[in-house]
Amino acid sequence: xxxxxxxxxxSDMTTLLLxxxxxxxxxxxxxxIWAHNSNPTFPGSKSMVNFERLSGCRVTDRPFLHGMEKExxxxxxxxxxxxxxxxxxxxxxxxxxxxxxxxxxxxKLEPERKVQLAKELRLQPRQxxxxxxxxxxxxxxxxxxxxxxxxxxxxxxxxxxHDILAKENDKLxxxxxxxxxxxxxxxxxxEDSHKSEGNADPGDSEAVNSAEGDQQKDGTKKEGAAPKGxxxxxxxxxxxxxxxxxxxxxxxTEANHHSWMxxxxxxxxxxxxxxxxxxxxxxxxxxxxxxxxxxxCFPKVEEDGCYDDPPEGCCNNFGFPVEDHTFCFWPY
DNA sequence: TACCTTTCCCAACTTACCTCA
DNA sequence: TGTGAGGTAAGTTGGGAAAGG
Numbered sequence: 001x002x003x004x005x006x007x008x009x010x011s012d013m014t015t016l017l018l019x020x021x022x023x024x025x026x027x028x029x030x031x032x033i034w035a036h037n038s039n040p041t042f043p044g045s046k047s048m049v050n051f052e053r054l055s056g057c058r059v060t061d062r063p064f065l066h067g068m069e070k071e072x073x074x075x076x077x078x079x080x081x082x083x084x085x086x087x088x089x090x091x092x093x094x095x096x097x098x099x100x101x102x103x104x105x106x107x108k109l110e111p112e113r114k115v116q117l118a119k120e121l122r123l124q125p126r127q128x129x130x131x132x133x134x135x136x137x138x139x140x141x142x143x144x145x146x147x148x149x150x151x152x153x154x155x156x157x158x159x160x161x162h163d164i165l166a167k168e169n170d171k172l173x174x175x176x177x178x179x180x181x182x183x184x185x186x187x188x189x190x191e192d193s194h195k196s197e198g199n200a201d202p203g204d205s206e207a208v209n210s211a212e213g214d215q216q217k218d219g220t221k222k223e224g225a226a227p228k229g230x231x232x233x234x235x236x237x238x239x240x241x242x243x244x245x246x247x248x249x250x251x252x253t254e255a256n257h258h259s260w261m262x263x264x265x266x267x268x269x270x271x272x273x274x275x276x277x278x279x280x281x282x283x284x285x286x287x288x289x290x291x292x293x294x295x296x297c298f299p300k301v302e303e304d305g306c307y308d309d310p311p312e313g314c315c316n317n318f319g320f321p322v323e324d325h326t327f328c329f330w331p332y
Numbered sequence: 333t334a335c336c337t338t339t340c341c342c343a344a345c346t347t348a349c350c351t352c353a
Numbered sequence: 354t355g356t357g358a359g360g361t362a363a364g365t366t367g368g369g370a371a372a373g374g
Contacts (some may be wrong), residue, residue, distance in 0.1 A: 089350095090351090133343080136343085137345095138361085216355070
């Protein structure tokens with residue numbers, strides 16, 4: 001039989017019995033009693049009592065232990081339990097391996113399975129239940145760590161993308177500014193030449209008036225003002241070609257440029273009209289937002305309407321596979 | 333049928349022990 | 354050999370669900 005006898009925390013034992021006046025006690029309570037039996041020096045038991053000495057009888061003489069425990073774990077297991085007496089024992093690697101395999105199959109434990117596993121591993125059912133509880137807790141912690149890592153990686157990538165886009169946006173703004181300055185200089189130059197020619201040839205006054213029509217009274221060109229009609233389109237073409245040859249050719253590809261100068265007349269007119277309603281700041285912000293929305297892989301609702309097939313290269317689910325949802329660990 | 337009690341199970345947190353560097 | 358950190362078995366607490374009176 002067992003070495004060291006059976007130790008019980010007297011108050012705990014009393015509590016267990018008082019809580020369960022009816023016999024036989026529930027399997028839960030029996031599990032607890034079993035745990036105490038097999039682990040006499042259970043934590044926190046400074047008032048530990050050697051139950052055998054105290055009561056002067058064997059634990060197996062207790063009526064509620066008859067039948068049930070032998071039925072559940074068998075006499076052999078009972079003996080094994082007391083071989084573990086004295087100290088808290090770690091499960092053997094074989095036991096852990098077996099439990100792990102079972103955990104992979106199903107991380108919840110039905111009562112029948114618990115008893116069966118306990119029999120096979122020569123442990124108490126409560127030990128098996130506790131192992132599964134702790135294993136689920138460990139799994140959840142690990143899962144949380146992994147999910148945190150994934151989210152952090154996703155965040156870092158988005159942030160770096162954002163930084164790149166912001167830089168690009170700044171660059172484009174500078175470019176637009178330079179182009180506008182160039183355009184203004186050209187207009188001014190044209191105006192001066194017209195004025196000087198106008199004195200000699202008054203027949204050109206209409207053209208001069210037309211050019212002046214797009215300018216404000218203070219002489220500066222209205223920021224973002226949309227040129228209108230075919231005449232305007234010709235002016236755009238002219239400005240476009242000169243600007244392209246002067247600046248754009250040395251810069252990024254045309255696809256990166258968000259400019260009304262490269263659009264069809266009607267489109268340019270509409271967009272220019274829209275832009276004319278904003279201040280420079282709003283314009284910049286709009287541009288930025290447009291860039292982010294287009295480049296950060298979010299499909300436009302009005303264009304696609306359906307998100308079932310995200311565009312290629314799009315950060316679908318923020319980089320997570322669909323089945324890899326963070327907060328769906330356990331189907332309760 | 334609503335309410336209460338009991339029982340069971342679980343998650344979350346904590347404690348105590350063991351192992352190892 | 355003493356010690357602190359990390360892992361793990363087990364205890365405690367509180368809540369939800371189901372069953373029965």
